[in-house]
Amino acid sequence: MVEPNCPDNFLFVYSYGGIQDASLDPAVDRVADVFPDEAAIAAAGWHSQEASDLLAVLGPRLVGIPANRIPHYLKRLAGRTFRSWQAEVDAERAAHRARTPHRRHLQLVPGGRTTQPSAACGQAAAHRRGQAA
Numbered sequence: 001m002v003e004p005n006c007p008d009n010f011l012f013v014y015s016y017g018g019i020q021d022a023s024l025d026p027a028v029d030r031v032a033d034v035f036p037d038e039a040a041i042a043a044a045g046w047h048s049q050e051a052s053d054l055l056a057v058l059g060p061r062l063v064g065i066p067a068n069r070i071p072h073y074l075k076r077l078a079g080r081t082f083r084s085w086q087a088e089v090d091a092e093r094a095a096h097r098a099r100t101p102h103r104r105h106l107q108l109v110p111g112g113r114t115t116q117p118s119a120a121c122g123q124a125a126a127h128r129r130g131q132a133a
Contacts (some may be wrong), residue, residue, distance in 0.1 A: 011057045017082030021090070032056055032063040034082040036074065041066065044081075 003012070014024050016033040024031055030047070035041045041048045041064030048053040048064050056063045067077055077085065 013056050013063065015082070017086050017087075019090075021083060021086050022063075026062060030057075030061045030063070032065055034067050034077075035064045036067055036077055036079050036081075038066050040079075040081070 001067075012030060014029050014031050016024065033046070035044065035046070038048055038050060044064065046062040047055070047063035048066065049059065049062040050066055052104060056065070067074060
């Protein structure tokens with residue numbers, strides 16, 4: 001909303017780890033990524049913002065943020081960056097979409113009419129959900 005007409009003192013830092021990662025260009029955009037630790041930031045050739053959060057906006061263009069030292073989150077991160085983790089999730093979703101036909105609630109039938117699941121099907125599903133609870 002503000003990008004076309006942002007104020008002069010408005011600076012962008014895009015962060016990795018979301019569904020629009022593919023839209024980011026680290027050669028052009030100022031980007032930030034969460035790394036497992038300082039050593040991983042240095043190994044990737046990125047610049048840490050550990051000394052001050054201002055470095056994310058005013059420092060070098062590629063900004064590494066060390067992950068918080070919360071054991072169960074570090075375990076889930078499993079040595080990955082947010083960028084690589086999100087790329088894995090995106091690849092899994094794409095593979096799932098490729099092997100799973102898209103199901104729709106309404107289906108076209110010959111003659112141009114649409115069909116909906118019958119009331120009996122809906123009642124049977126509701127009954128099964130009730131038994132599971």
